[in-house]
Amino acid sequence: MLTTLLQNIINALQWGSFYSMIALGYCLVYGVLRLINFAHGDIFMVAAYIGFVFVGFLLKFISGSGMSGWLVLAITLPVTMFFTSLLGVFIERVAYRPLREKGAHRLYVVITALMVGLVLENGNLAIFGASSRKFPEIIDKVVYTFGGLHITNLKILVIVAAVVTFIFLQTVVNRSKIGMAMRAISYDKFGIPLMGIPVNKVVVFTFIIGSSLAAIAGILFGMSYPVLDPYMGMIIGWKAFIAAVVGGIGDIKGAFLGGFMLGFIEILIVSFFSSNLKDLIAFSILLIILVIKPTGFFGVAKSTKI
Amino acid sequence: MGKYQQKTIIIGGGILFALLLIMAQFKMIDLYVQSVIMFIGVNIIFATSLSIVNGYMGEFSCGHAGFMAVGAYVSSLMSVMLFTPDKATGLSVLPPSMSIYLFPVIIIIGGVVAGIAGLLVAIPSFKTRDDYLAIITIAVNFIIVTALNNMEVVGGSRGYMGMKKVIYGMEGIIKFPYMLFWVITFTIFAIFLIRRFITSTYGKGIIAIKQDEVAAEIMSVDTNHMKLVAFMFSSGLAGISGGLFAHVIGYVNPGSFSILKSTEGLVMVYLGGMGSLSGSVISAILFTILLEILRPLQILKWVIIPLMLILVMQFRPEGLMGDKELSDFFPKLKKYFKFK
Amino acid sequence: MSLLKITDLTQRFGGLTAVSDLQVDLEEGGLYGLIGPNGAGKTTIFNMVSGFYTPTEGTIDFDGTVINGKKPHSVTALGIGRTFQNIRLWHDMTVLDNIRLSQHYHLGYSVFEPFIRTKNYYSNEKRIEDKSMELLGVFNLQDIAQEFPKNLPYGIQRRVEIARALAANPKLLLLDEPAAGLSSADVVDLIDHIRWIHDNFDITIWMIEHQMEVIMNLCKYIKVIDFGKTIAEGTPDEIQKNPQVIKAYLGDEEEMYA
Numbered sequence: 089m090l091t092t093l094l095q096n097i098i099n100a101l102q103w104g105s106f107y108s109m110i111a112l113g114y115c116l117v118y119g120v121l122r123l124i125n126f127a128h129g130d131i132f133m134v135a136a137y138i139g140f141v142f143v144g145f146l147l148k149f150i151s152g153s154g155m156s157g158w159l160v161l162a163i164t165l166p167v168t169m170f171f172t173s174l175l176g177v178f179i180e181r182v183a184y185r186p187l188r189e190k191g192a193h194r195l196y197v198v199i200t201a202l203m204v205g206l207v208l209e210n211g212n213l214a215i216f217g218a219s220s221r222k223f224p225e226i227i228d229k230v231v232y233t234f235g236g237l238h239i240t241n242l243k244i245l246v247i248v249a250a251v252v253t254f255i256f257l258q259t260v261v262n263r264s265k266i267g268m269a270m271r272a273i274s275y276d277k278f279g280i281p282l283m284g285i286p287v288n289k290v291v292v293f294t295f296i297i298g299s300s301l302a303a304i305a306g307i308l309f310g311m312s313y314p315v316l317d318p319y320m321g322m323i324i325g326w327k328a329f330i331a332a333v334v335g336g337i338g339d340i341k342g343a344f345l346g347g348f349m350l351g352f353i354e355i356l357i358v359s360f361f362s363s364n365l366k367d368l369i370a371f372s373i374l375l376i377i378l379v380i381k382p383t384g385f386f387g388v389a390k391s392t393k394i
Numbered sequence: 395m396g397k398y399q400q401k402t403i404i405i406g407g408g409i410l411f412a413l414l415l416i417m418a419q420f421k422m423i424d425l426y427v428q429s430v431i432m433f434i435g436v437n438i439i440f441a442t443s444l445s446i447v448n449g450y451m452g453e454f455s456c457g458h459a460g461f462m463a464v465g466a467y468v469s470s471l472m473s474v475m476l477f478t479p480d481k482a483t484g485l486s487v488l489p490p491s492m493s494i495y496l497f498p499v500i501i502i503i504g505g506v507v508a509g510i511a512g513l514l515v516a517i518p519s520f521k522t523r524d525d526y527l528a529i530i531t532i533a534v535n536f537i538i539v540t541a542l543n544n545m546e547v548v549g550g551s552r553g554y555m556g557m558k559k560v561i562y563g564m565e566g567i568i569k570f571p572y573m574l575f576w577v578i579t580f581t582i583f584a585i586f587l588i589r590r591f592i593t594s595t596y597g598k599g600i601i602a603i604k605q606d607e608v609a610a611e612i613m614s615v616d617t618n619h620m621k622l623v624a625f626m627f628s629s630g631l632a633g634i635s636g637g638l639f640a641h642v643i644g645y646v647n648p649g650s651f652s653i654l655k656s657t658e659g660l661v662m663v664y665l666g667g668m669g670s671l672s673g674s675v676i677s678a679i680l681f682t683i684l685l686e687i688l689r690p691l692q693i694l695k696w697v698i699i700p701l702m703l704i705l706v707m708q709f710r711p712e713g714l715m716g717d718k719e720l721s722d723f724f725p726k727l728k729k730y731f732k733f734k
Numbered sequence: 735m736s737l738l739k740i741t742d743l744t745q746r747f748g749g750l751t752a753v754s755d756l757q758v759d760l761e762e763g764g765l766y767g768l769i770g771p772n773g774a775g776k777t778t779i780f781n782m783v784s785g786f787y788t789p790t791e792g793t794i795d796f797d798g799t800v801i802n803g804k805k806p807h808s809v810t811a812l813g814i815g816r817t818f819q820n821i822r823l824w825h826d827m828t829v830l831d832n833i834r835l836s837q838h839y840h841l842g843y844s845v846f847e848p849f850i851r852t853k854n855y856y857s858n859e860k861r862i863e864d865k866s867m868e869l870l871g872v873f874n875l876q877d878i879a880q881e882f883p884k885n886l887p888y889g890i891q892r893r894v895e896i897a898r899a900l901a902a903n904p905k906l907l908l909l910d911e912p913a914a915g916l917s918s919a920d921v922v923d924l925i926d927h928i929r930w931i932h933d934n935f936d937i938t939i940w941m942i943e944h945q946m947e948v949i950m951n952l953c954k955y956i957k958v959i960d961f962g963k964t965i966a967e968g969t970p971d972e973i974q975k976n977p978q979v980i981k982a983y984l985g986d987e988e989e990m991y992a
Binding site: 587590591594595596597598599601602605606608609610611612613614615616617618623717 | 784785786805806807808810811816818822823824825826827831834835836837838839841843845848849851855859862898899902
Binding site for chain 2: 118122124183186187190191192193195196198199200202203204206207209210211213214322326329330333337364365366367368371372374375378379382383384
């Protein structure tokens, strides 16, 4: 019983790590621009595909050379991060920024984000076809056993990656100069350009970080659950966003913990009830939390001044 | 507006409607065109209903398809259970001839139940708005769809069918393009109701909420009450569009009311312009026709349409109509129809 | 007779006490002033009276009804109207609609009547419209009834906002810095205007204002608060001489030179 529970906790930590990493990306963009970047889940999906294509290419190229899987991963990660960032920045530059500069209503940018998401999903579907792809196995699986508990090296890698990215982000946002600029923009987007802060540069930086996070999540996801399909980003993305809000959007800690919370809720439901009821129960719980605490766990109520 | 002009438009519209029905009756318009007209109608109801909350009240509700699903399932279940012959006895609960009269009632009941489901969103909206409300509505959409997926009574994820039989039953008694008639009637009815709501001092309360909620509350608008009414009204109409949708297609499954359907609704509302009823109608028509024209492209359709929308947004960042009505662009129309 | 009686009113936000132990007694028909340095808690008091904040402690008694804890719209319906520091009109709605909508508490028809459009609906809409036009006429604003507030000059917006507050038939009108952002010529007009409203509408007015010219000219009785506490009250003459008021406004001399 205890081992089952512990095993579930490990699984939940792994599952939650993905939500967390994606939620962090949402949270960053939201924090700076107050934009729900609904395309973020699909950026994650595209990242997984970029990783898939690149690894396939690399494996063919080096086959027989005895190159270690870890080295492949070490090459794939930055490459994928680079291309995904390129995509993120491109979307920002082409679709969001012109609207912002024209002073469009905030919700029109959100709708544009939704459309970008659709383009990515269906564009991918058109290119790769409807059949799902199998992500190649890069690193050799090692299983560590403690008592009845099985932990693979991959699981540890995923969890560590989530924690490291979180700490990295926390430091960047709270300690660095550019992080300070990011926070400043979220407070006052009219005054900040007057202070000489290059808003667009900061926004581009935000998208680079957010997309890179999505890239890390995408590759690790492909390695952990090796079946890729074009719609995987949408569902995970929407859920991660809800998790970020429950954690308290605009707050990195909140998004991080919110992602893990959703992971836990889902894994526990699957192991104790049925996987069919997963979404129903998980969303009901999140809904109840939001009704009781509308600003999420770490969110601060924005007081209306009159 | 002049009385005569108003009469002209009612009579003219009536004649057009009658002509359309006659042509459909005698198969002068083929079934495909008929079905496109019906989809346009369904989408107009769906889009205008969402425009109450998202356009006029300025909230961001993202899960409107959930309410459409409620209406679709409730009315489908009712019509199939009441008017389909039992396998053992060969008799239906009510004589099939009654379905001709009861059909609109069933659709409205579907709408009422969806309206009650709208409370799921209305009550949280008292405390929260903007993006938090967006999340709540998304969650509600997911909850409704997964609940339907898990209900074996309505066929789970396989979906629910049998509505075609009911319609055929109706046509077997008296031949008439029932669905075309009811879809258009309900479309006119929905636009009519929304316009009446929004032109009354009472209904304008929701516009006040959009423009300044604090001022609205302090200037004696009971904002909670208005939100409740707006959400119930909006989701009720969405339920009606769902009921019609289900009976036009003759088959429903939870997948057709996913977040993607909600997205379509959002697109229609914001493309038309926030707070423009004629904008929502126009964009619903354009959107549906576009979907049909691009159908041969299959999956590429869903790449091209969003791309087109992104492009449109760049040139008209306030939607096609902004918050204007048709009559603001063509003032002569005011003689025929009061838009605001 | 006392119209508004506030006893032991306290408002805390987390650790901050914005208003503490406030006592107010406004007689019917008076013209009262509330002054104090920035951040003294003046608007917080108005927010509590109009129901926007629920007081932490104390009671607000208006015309025989305890109103704390009531929602703002029902407080307005009881007869308290207000304006805002930074004008909060509905800027994308016509001036006429602005006036019309502040009668939302008394429409005279049920929820279903806008849809069915009964006789009762039409007669009440007519009543509301007539009353709004009449009010605009009184304020000499009838010509801009179809304009949008966002296109109007600031001074006119102020007048529209006051008209809007009066449309709900208030017994007590709260004016939150009515002179803010006005030119000195406009301020002179405003003083006459407020006096005229006070006399014509048979109404009690309580106003927050920073411009002493306005306060000293209009108000018979003034309350001064600082850091949420009452530091003085009395007639304009008394207030001007009060050493504590001078200290609050000009700062402590010793502190200044310390």
